[in-house]
Structures are given as C-alpha cells and as structure tokens.
Amino acid sequence: MTTVKLAWGQTAVCQAPISVALKQGFFKKYGLNVEPVNFSGPTDSLLQAIATGQADGGIGMALRWLKPLEQGFDVDLTVGTHGGCMRLLAAKNSGINSVKDLVGKNVAVSDQASPLRNFFAIQLAKQGIDPDKQVNWVQYPADLFGEALKKGEVQAIASDDPQGWLIKHRYDLQEVDNNMSGEYHTMTCCVLGLRGSLVRDNPAVARAITQAIVDAQQWTADNPAETAKIFAPYVPGNVPIDDITAMLKEHTHNHHSTGEQLRSEVATYVNELKLINVIRPETNAQQFADHYVPNLLPASHDAMNMKMG
Structure with missing residues (x-):
C-alpha cells in the first residue's frame, strides 16, 4: 500500500467523493492508504499545501486555482470532479x-x-x-x-x-x-489537483488516486442517498440527509472529465477569466491547459461512462 496525503476541505459538498472513496474502499482498491489532511481555509491555501508537498493532492474549484497556476504553482489537474454547485x-x-x-x-x-x-x-x-x-x-x-x-x-x-x-x-x-445551465451543464467546476512532482515521478500512483476519485464520483452519482449518509457528519449544522441527497442530485457527479476533455474545459475557463482581468491577456489558454492537464487515464469521460454503465 502506498501512503498518500489528500488535503480535504471537509464541509464543501464537492468534497463528498473523498469521504465516499475512504468509506467505500476505492482508495484501497487501487493500493492506496490515504491520510486525509483537514483544511478549513480557502482552497488557495489548500493549493499551496499541494504545491509545497504538505499534501499530495486535493480538490478545489477551477475558477480559484487557475490564477495561482498561472503564477507557477507546480500542481497538475488530473480529473474534473463534478459540475454544478x-x-x-x-x-x-x-x-x-x-x-x-x-x-x-x-x-x-x-x-x-x-x-x-x-x-x-x-x-x-x-x-x-x-x-x-x-x-x-x-x-x-x-x-x-x-x-x-x-x-x-x-x-x-x-x-x-x-x-x-x-x-x-x-x-x-x-x-x-x-453553473448548471447552458454550456456549463457539461463542464466541471471542481478539479482534483496532484503535486506536479508526484505526477512526473510516480505516474502509477497519480493514476491510482485519479481513478479512485473517478470511481467515487460515479458511485456518488449512482447512490446519492447513500453518499448523503456518509457525508452528513461533515456538514455543519445538522443538515437533514434528505437535503444533502437533494443537493447532490442537482450536481453532475457523473461528469468526470480527464485528458483531452478536461484540457478543453480548462482552456475555456482560462479564456473566460481573461474577460474579467484575472488571467493575463497574453497567456495562451491551450498551452496552459496542455501544461497543467496530463494524460493519466486512458479513457475519456464518455468511455468511462460506457465502461461503468
């Protein structure tokens, strides 16, 4: 078993698949012993933890992470975890x-x-x-x-x-x-980021983490009520399980884009962030996406769905 540290903002509903992967044994299935590192701050501090090696990976919102990546943080985006929150x-x-x-x-x-x-x-x-x-x-x-x-x-x-x-x-x-309507319905909003050196030096482990998260996402989409029970203890304020179930059903947890599809989504967001002066106008969106989104999994999002369907 390979020990991996995943930074985890426990209260965000987008993070539910990490609790699912831990509880349902998806990490173990791929030979991983995952130690969750709890993060309550904004996800840019979580990104910093990954870039500096305090954690091997974590999930955060694409629209928060792309700017620090432009500034040179060494983190790769390996899978889009879901859309709509x-x-x-x-x-x-x-x-x-x-x-x-x-x-x-x-x-x-x-x-x-x-x-x-x-x-x-x-x-x-x-x-x-x-x-x-x-x-x-x-x-x-x-x-x-x-x-x-x-x-x-x-x-x-x-x-x-x-x-x-x-x-x-x-x-x-x-x-x-x-962000569930129009073109955003088929786009991810949250992404799994892994330490760049992990992806380069140990792609098999990076692939295993990514695949475990994809499996957990799909399980979440197929079993929202079960997922809500697993995730409920982490949601502040005693929220009824039925409410968490309803919330999960509104998100697209069956959307887990990798490789080419994720690169296309990241490039779209980079260009959109230029419209509001967050990303520099001279940044090349496609080169950015090619640099930060590796080809880890052989399957595309659609092929994954077919395999699992």
Whole structure:
C-alpha cells in the first residue's frame, strides 16, 4: 500500500467523493492508504499545501486555482470532479431575474477572489457589463449571507453548496443563475489537483488516486442517498440527509472529465477569466491547459461512462 496525503476541505459538498472513496474502499482498491489532511481555509491555501508537498493532492474549484497556476504553482489537474454547485440567489420580489439585473446592486461574496464572484462576473462581462465598476461585490462570512439579504445590505448572494442550497430553501429565494445551465451543464467546476512532482515521478500512483476519485464520483452519482449518509457528519449544522441527497442530485457527479476533455474545459475557463482581468491577456489558454492537464487515464469521460454503465 502506498501512503498518500489528500488535503480535504471537509464541509464543501464537492468534497463528498473523498469521504465516499475512504468509506467505500476505492482508495484501497487501487493500493492506496490515504491520510486525509483537514483544511478549513480557502482552497488557495489548500493549493499551496499541494504545491509545497504538505499534501499530495486535493480538490478545489477551477475558477480559484487557475490564477495561482498561472503564477507557477507546480500542481497538475488530473480529473474534473463534478459540475454544478454555484448559485446566484435573490429575493423573489427583488426584480433581479437575470445576471444583468445586478447592475448597481450589492452582491454578497465570501471574498474578492471567490470563484463564485469570478463565475458570475464572467457572465456579466459576456453581456458587455463591467463587473468591477457596475456591480458592488460585498464581502461577508458565508453564514451571514442570509441575514445580509434580509436586512437589505445586499440584494443578491453568490454562494456555493452546501451553503447556497440551504440559504435558498431557508429564505425561500429565487435562483437567478447557476453553473448548471447552458454550456456549463457539461463542464466541471471542481478539479482534483496532484503535486506536479508526484505526477512526473510516480505516474502509477497519480493514476491510482485519479481513478479512485473517478470511481467515487460515479458511485456518488449512482447512490446519492447513500453518499448523503456518509457525508452528513461533515456538514455543519445538522443538515437533514434528505437535503444533502437533494443537493447532490442537482450536481453532475457523473461528469468526470480527464485528458483531452478536461484540457478543453480548462482552456475555456482560462479564456473566460481573461474577460474579467484575472488571467493575463497574453497567456495562451491551450498551452496552459496542455501544461497543467496530463494524460493519466486512458479513457475519456464518455468511455468511462460506457465502461461503468
């Protein structure tokens, strides 16, 4: 058995497959003894832990990780873990029915480099709206989002799950936009990052970690209620298992892109991040994707589905 350290932000629902892989023995199946390293901070500190060798890998949001990668972090993206966990929420009577209605409004975000802010800023930029000048992004702790909206301090909330799903139902809000519609329905939002030196020096171990996560993703998609039971202890605030199940069913956990498909998705995000001045205009999106997304698994996403189907 090879011992591997995986950095794990336990409360994010995107991380559920790591708890599944641990509980259902997917890591063991591929000869891995995984030691989870708990991370509660933002995923850029998790990325730093991987780049500096404190951990061998971890899962994070693509829209947060691509900038540090552009700055030279030595982490490879080996599989997209799922799509759909970002939500833009507003009160039903707010008059905010689409992204362009955010002009002149205050929007709650967890931080200014938040992948949620980046995602919805991209949607604004695509409609010719300057997200920096025409929308006011206000930083709040995620657990105060609902109160800030109720008090009228903000008119909309950009949140990810579990928080986003829970706030929507707790305050009976309208989902104005998300990353589950249009072209994003078939794109990953979270990715498994592995230490670059691990991928180069020990590709068999990198492949084993990646395949175990793919298997866990598929198991999650096929067994959302079972996954919810496994993941429930990690979700803060005693959230009912039925709620976690419903949340998981809204995500695309059967979407686990690797190789060519993941490169195409990463290149798309790199180009989109240029629209909001996060990625430098001279960065070549395809070269970036080719550099950071290795060919580890022989199978494409569709072939994986056929194999498992």
